[in-house]
Amino acid sequence: MKAIRIHKTGGPEVLTCEDAPEPQPGAGEAVVKVEAAGVNFIDIYFRTGLYKAALPFTPGMEASGTVTAVGPGVTEVQAGDRVAYAMNPGAYAAYALAPVWKLVKLPAGVDAKQGAAIMLQGMTAHYLAYSTFPLKPGHTALVHAGAGGVGLLLTQIARNIGATVITTVGSDAKADLSREAGASDVIVYAKQDFEKDVKQLTGGKGVDVVYDSVGATTFDKSLNCLKPRGYMVLFGQSSGPVPPLDPALLAGKGSLFLTRPSLANYAANRDELAWRAGDLFQWVASGKLKLRIDRTFPLADAAKAHEALESRKTSGKVLLIP
Ligand code: NDP
Numbered sequence: 001m002k003a004i005r006i007h008k009t010g011g012p013e014v015l016t017c018e019d020a021p022e023p024q025p026g027a028g029e030a031v032v033k034v035e036a037a038g039v040n041f042i043d044i045y046f047r048t049g050l051y052k053a054a055l056p057f058t059p060g061m062e063a064s065g066t067v068t069a070v071g072p073g074v075t076e077v078q079a080g081d082r083v084a085y086a087m088n089p090g091a092y093a094a095y096a097l098a099p100v101w102k103l104v105k106l107p108a109g110v111d112a113k114q115g116a117a118i119m120l121q122g123m124t125a126h127y128l129a130y131s132t133f134p135l136k137p138g139h140t141a142l143v144h145a146g147a148g149g150v151g152l153l154l155t156q157i158a159r160n161i162g163a164t165v166i167t168t169v170g171s172d173a174k175a176d177l178s179r180e181a182g183a184s185d186v187i188v189y190a191k192q193d194f195e196k197d198v199k200q201l202t203g204g205k206g207v208d209v210v211y212d213s214v215g216a217t218t219f220d221k222s223l224n225c226l227k228p229r230g231y232m233v234l235f236g237q238s239s240g241p242v243p244p245l246d247p248a249l250l251a252g253k254g255s256l257f258l259t260r261p262s263l264a265n266y267a268a269n270r271d272e273l274a275w276r277a278g279d280l281f282q283w284v285a286s287g288k289l290k291l292r293i294d295r296t297f298p299l300a301d302a303a304k305a306h307e308a309l310e311s312r313k314t315s316g317k318v319l320l321i322p
Pocket of ligand 1: 039040041042120121124145146147148149150151168169170171174213214217235236237238239240261262263264309310311312313314315316
């Protein structure tokens, strides 16, 4: 089968398309014929070496497709089932191995592309809004990269809860998309000082929570956008990692809370995963949540997909099609 392999960490060029043996399922596992693999920023962190993986490896943490084989004792799924999963390595391939507890059956009416577009970014948006800082009507949230994959979903979910959402985006075209997703105010942070604008928009009070996935270029100012006792949710670093900080800084800025969550800890068991994925599929079916698939690439063009995501050209989901 064809698979993308990384033999050394580096730029997009280290993603090479090779022949690899088809995986064989062990106990508790299933083989999925991948129809669409999600491209996520976490794949870039593994490719560059910011996140560590033993070399060589096949990247990709999210896929959807059809089960072709199951390991001994597996009863939850069978060959022919249409499934999707997230947070399991090896998705950039024609066939991928996944633990059965991470598989979610695709409801009728949800195709493979939608399945791969919803799991990782959708469950992330879900846990951020419902678990890390449970949003309530009346809260105001600042969401950075509001037109990105997670950003568009988080904005819609937060709005559906009844929160007010202010977003930042990199361009005017992205601002339109973010507004369509439900942002009440959109700040083009490439041109405007978002700290100043957020203070103005909130009458000097600040926001209840900042969902910051941009990291290096936004973190310091994000802290200044919070109300006293507000929540700083740093969940990514698309612009680079945030340097170490002195915890006393949080006291000085108003007894702030700081957390650095990961989906792995918020979809850590079957019940939690089924809750989040179940909500997402229901919202998509009812039209409460719109998925935006920005572009698709053939599997062999994984490097082009990474280049597009990394250079801020995309707004929504990027998929690889084996
Ligand atoms: P996005 O589609 O949001 O793409 C990243 C966006 O970040 C870009 O489109 C860009 O938007 C913005 N950005 C700002 N500065 C830079 C920069 N210097 N280089 C590149 N991009 C920049 O990606 P995803 O939806 O896949 O992921 C969003 C973030 O969420 C990532 O940081 C990812 O790591 C994080 N994440 C965290 C998870 C967790 O559980 N902790 C799980 C899933 C995702 P703009 O042009 O508008 O500035």
